[in-house]
Amino acid sequence: MTDPVFLVTGGSGGLGAATAQLAVDAGYRVVLAARDADRLAAFAAGLGGPDRVVDVPCDVGDWTQVTELVSRAEQAFGRIDAVFANAGMSLTTSFLGAGGESPQRWRDMVVTNVCGPALTSRAVLPALVRTGGHLVLTGSASGRGVRPGSLYSATKWAVTGLAQAIRAECVGTGVRVTLIQPGLVDTAAIPADRRDDPKLEPHDVARAVLYAVGQPATVDINEIIIRPVGQHAYR
């Protein structure tokens, strides 16, 4: 079996699930990771049998679990060609204390959104070097413009820097690195105060991911910013 292998974190819902679906349609074998094992297994079973789709429960903020994820992927399929380091979460915050989630919860978001893609990248890059593969990181439009009081926005600025640091280190390896920066997408993650704003569908972002990984091996799409028509520039 030589079909390429696509590993997706946050693969049980939202952007990750939509990307996994399009990757299967494009002929990839797929490895899916998320924390809720039952939800992940149910989604994976709908995508294909174990010769095409493997699900691995994993918290991307935990190095041991992330290395186990990569081991399981390579055991199952023998290679990894593309990785969507996508798992993330969003909390509303205020540095003035004007509402938002308790600071007791802030660490979880920083660990998931910053350590998650960093640890995933560290764990998968040796495999991607072997295949001349492709790493795609999910940032956000809010990782380009500042949102008042938003620690989420700051975590996505970190992902912007992470993608650039990884791409710089990968020069000469053949590995491509794409940062995808969506605006508002209609998933479980959007905050209640933005439910009436213009939104993309998860498949809109998934198509952009498949566009990036579908380019010739000599072409590195560095960044894609994709917003719904009518979204305010820095929302």
Ligand SMILES: NC(=O)c1ccc[n+]([C@@H]2O[C@H](COP(=O)([O-])OP(=O)(O)OC[C@H]3O[C@@H](n4cnc5c(N)ncnc54)[C@H](OP(=O)(O)O)[C@@H]3O)[C@@H](O)[C@H]2O)c1
């Ligand atoms: N929706 C938007 O408007 C929007 C815009 C820009 C960027 N983004 C980014 O897009 C990415 C996906 O978001 P989404 O909107 O698709 O969210 P979603 O619908 O809530 O899906 C999040 C996925 O990530 C998994 N996940 C969450 N924390 C995890 C962890 N610590 N380890 C492993 N898996 C974890 C979830 O499953 P479990 O809970 O079972 O782990 C789920 O599969 C995130 O990085 C988000 O910041 C979203």
